[in-house]
Amino acid sequence: MIRVLLVDDEALVRSGLRMILEAAGDLAVVGEARDGDEAVQAAARLRPDVILMDVRMPQRDGLSATSELARHPGAPKIIMLTTFDIDEYVHAALRAGAVGFLLKDTPPRDLAEAVRVVAAGNAMLSPTVTRRLISAFAVQSPAPGLGARARLAALTERELEVVCAVGRGLSNAEIGRELEMAEATVKAHVSRALAKLELSNRVQAAILVHEAGLA
Structure with a gap:
């Protein structure tokens, strides 16, 4: 329960x-x-x-x-x-x-x-809600942030690809199809990336991607 x-x-x-x-x-x-x-x-x-x-x-x-x-x-x-x-x-x-x-x-x-x-x-938000939310955030914060890019530099190339896809509001299944990997593998990449970035959920990761100008 x-x-x-x-x-x-x-x-x-x-x-x-x-x-x-x-x-x-x-x-x-x-x-x-x-x-x-x-x-x-x-x-x-x-x-x-x-x-x-x-x-x-x-x-x-x-x-x-x-x-x-x-x-x-x-x-x-x-x-x-x-x-x-x-x-x-x-x-x-x-x-x-x-x-x-x-x-x-x-x-x-x-x-x-x-x-x-x-x-x-x-998944913390439906992809539709994530896209709408992040789109509004991007309008408010249009300038790329060097601090955000420095934080994302801690990720591997594959983790960065996955996190950037999260920043576009894609679900794990959609990311898997786009990057040709299993959904479970996508989920593992997201989890590792969140741990490295010291974030608690994928929406925070999406906001960070937009702050870095990488969405």
Whole structure:
């Protein structure tokens, strides 16, 4: 059973999310919080596997809470929830350690599946969402960064190819077809690259690729 914590300042939203997730059968909502402070306290007390975290909340927002939670070893996987296609806070949240974001109007089946995928440590964002997100980030940061390129220099040629493909929003299966390698091999390259770059997820790697101007 995957343990989920819901964080949103609107009770109606939390109630709807709870109904959707608990109807899935393999997901258990272990608690709710109304803002970032309550989220941090509840996470320490309840030890959820996944947190669905609203971005904009009174008192303390989801970005601040995510930054704090992600610093702890064994932190829960955090998915940001937003009503906006691209929220100005999302880029910073991903850098802070969130594993991705979902729109609040995400279909119930997709919401439950996203929680399962994240809990398993697999792909953090759908390729479509990744492309949209990274595209918006690229517009905001058009100049290549020497620091980002220096970090990527630690990768092997093959790892760099794979990470650049991640930066274009490709899934492991798509990367495998493009580079003519098994999907399991792609996943291994991604894992090694993330470890070398000291990143927690593929979205952070994609942002780094765009900062380096290599996407």
